[in-house]
């Protein structure tokens with residue numbers, strides 16, 4: 001059973017940024033390209049995100065996730081490049097296939113946007129302990145129940161992975177081959193899915209009991225084991241982030 | 256002072272036809288150490304869950320009668336509010352982990368945070384239970400990366416740290432090493448001496464005999480008997496309920512050696528030694 | 538049947554959980570005892586091939602675990618997990634027990650026969666269609682035992698089989714162990730119940746902090762009270778009673794002690 005989180009415990013500047021600022025950052029990354037739908041803005045976002053991931057020393061860790069997202073986006077790029085409704089100007093040939101400019105750039109824009117959003121979320125998830133984020137929000141008045149749901153969302157992937165590992169151990173120890181070539185692995189993967197979902201549901205129910213018998217829904221005022229962390233340059237970063245948004249709006253209005 | 260009052264409690268799980276608890280009534284006083292024994296499926300875990308409100312709040316089904324803990328009727332209170340007064344340690348420690356904390360230390364703090372304790376108070380209590388249940392060495396480990404016994408210790412520690420008035424333990428030592436289970440019994444016994452009311456389900460009959468003030472014998476959802484260990488274990492119909500007396504009692508029965516009261520057989524090691532020692536040539 | 542050679546293992550670099558263990562297992566039924574966290578579960582997962590040693594080798598029959606997959610080994614060695622929730626994943630009792638036999642290549646009729654026999658041994662033969670999740674913990678554990686027995690492997694390892702069992706449950710497990718012994722199988726059991734060890738196992742191995750510190754016939758091992766105390770193990774209740782009554786010899790069963798007292802006794806019994 002592995003730790004139920006994607007969080008990477010490192011000691012970098014990004015790790016010491018207030019979780020709320022990381023949330024605002026995600027907001028900006030989503031909203032600014034909507035206000036200013038320009039390629040350079042998207043590119044700037046990509047560069048910014050890459051730099052931040054590198055500073056946080058989690059770039060490598062985020063690669064598999066980008067790989068997965070890119071794989072999906074590539075299909076979008078191909079389909080739109082070939083078949084987008086407004087396709088008129090030929091752009092390039094790839095073997096017998098003709099890609100059109102309109103569709104290609106449309107898809108490229110989507111790709112960059114999605115990549116940016118995913119990257120911004122990766123910065124949050126990989127550099128913030130889930131409990132720190134949730135505690136910050138609960139301290140600011142968020143209901144602990146919503147906080148718990150939020151935290152569970154963070155944990156879904158690692159939790160599924162660990163359930164998968166457990167069931168896979170149960171299966172291979174009773175003779176089901178899970179190691180070997182791609183075909184064997186795929187064959188082993190399918191019978192995993194049903195039990196994983198089912199066992200996860202059962203676990204969720206058990207967890208709910210575990211929480212209740214420890215007073216989770218009691219009406220008392222909650223306190224926290226962890227002290228409020230000393231986050232760095234919180235006001236300054238927040239101010240800068242809002243400034244970027246304001247600048248984007250002004251640019252849009254003036255232009 | 257009456258701490259727990261159970262009156263004509265009946266309960267049936269939704270998916271079954273048989274009553275899991277069948278017209279049970281008893282009273283427990285503050286500070287008593289109560290052992291609950293009975294064969295598998297007797298209804299021990301169900302009774303535990305009824306004492307803390309999981310039955311009927313979490314498990315639906317047919318429910319009748321009353322459970323009153325410290326003047327509060329369980330059915331009328333929420334599980335969470337009740338949990339601050341009545342703690343429960345589940346039969347399978349794996350199901351007790353909240354899954355929302357990354358270390359053993361934080362896991363134990365979970366209940367304390369919900370109680371609204373100050374940080375200082377939390378640190379003090381956590382350090383003391385880590386020490387009491389001998390898991391200080393793994394305090395920074397992920398709660399899921401523990402051995403079975405370590406997880407069971409953590410489960411007990413996380414409830415004891417909340418210092419409830421009443422603590423219900425469902426086979427809390429099933430995965431502990433022999434000295435570990437002795438230490439847990441001793442620690443819980445000590446808490447009971449300090450006024451905590453203890454209800455413990457166990458198959459380790461020798462330990463139940465040694466530590467319980469009274470023993471409740473459960474069979475097919477019914478309360479067969481509720482009396483002192485010596486009385487319970489001297490019953491000659493015990494085997495009909497799937498229960499075996501402590502080995503000390505069995506040896507004395509085979510040798511027909513009763514306690515000085517001439518009625519009951521010894522139930523503990525020290526009683527047995529006292530009764531037998533004089534009878535043996537050196 | 539199993540040769541363990543200089544095996545070490547760690548979950549995280551830096552903390553060795555199994556420290557250079559060398560052991561041979563023959564057909565003697567064997568109990569593994571020792572403190573919580575000593576590494577017992579980890580050790581049997583290594584035998585099963587679910588974990589790979591960081592150094593050393595384990596030979597099961599004639600294949601090395603380093604070169605075989607657990608799935609292949611499953612034909613020779615079965616393991617009942619400590620936590621039933623980690624083992625159970627099917628939706629009915631019967632399906633759960635059939636999974637192993639079918640996967641190791643038993644034909645469907647034989648698999649069904651083995652499964653039903655195993656379920657009968659643990660007393661679950663009337664609950665074939667029940668969802669395992671609705672069973673009590675003691676029944677879940679018995680179900681896990683049945684799922685492994687049905688595979689009819691030559692080596693069977695039980696990780697704390699008596700968890701949650703009442704007297705009758707323990708009796709069933711005792712009978713199962715006896716019948717496996719009669720079939721010349723190696724039965725290895727991790728267990729904290731010393732009374733059960735005394736009654737059922739020929740050989741006992743004591744683990745402490747990743748090492749096997751004591752290994753011998755059960756009677757010899759329970760005579761070493763100092764080493765046992767250091768490994769946080771207590772002698773069986775009956776042994777303790779004998780000790781406090783002033784006997785030098787080690788008693789393993791009630792009968793032994795009762796007979797001895799009867800012959801020694803001043804009083805007419």
Ligand SMILES: Nc1ncnc2c1ncn2[C@@H]1O[C@H](COP(=O)(O)OP(=O)(O)OP(=O)(O)O)[C@@H](O)[C@H]1O
Nearest residue numbers: 268270271275294295296297298299300301673675
């Ligand atoms: N979730 C459930 N749904 C349906 N029936 C249940 C459920 N849990 C328990 N039962 C049934 O209720 C009865 C009492 O079970 P309970 O778990 O209370 O017994 P127990 O005395 O704790 O047994 P054990 O010693 O095995 O823990 C049994 O017949 C059991 O099968």
Ligand SMILES: Nc1ncnc2c1ncn2[C@@H]1O[C@H](COP(=O)(O)OP(=O)(O)OP(=O)(O)O)[C@@H](O)[C@H]1O
Nearest residue numbers: 400401402403404405548573574575576577578579
């Ligand atoms: N997945 C894991 N990751 C890291 N450490 C682990 C993991 N599983 C177990 N450990 C540690 O390895 C040591 C040995 O654990 P193991 O489960 O083998 O003990 P055990 O002898 O079976 O104990 P028990 O009697 O409590 O079941 C313990 O200190 C435990 O905390």
Ligand SMILES: [Mg+2]
Nearest residue numbers: 299300346673
């Ligand atoms: Mg129970």
Ligand SMILES: [Mg+2]
Nearest residue numbers: 402403578619
């Ligand atoms: Mg273990």
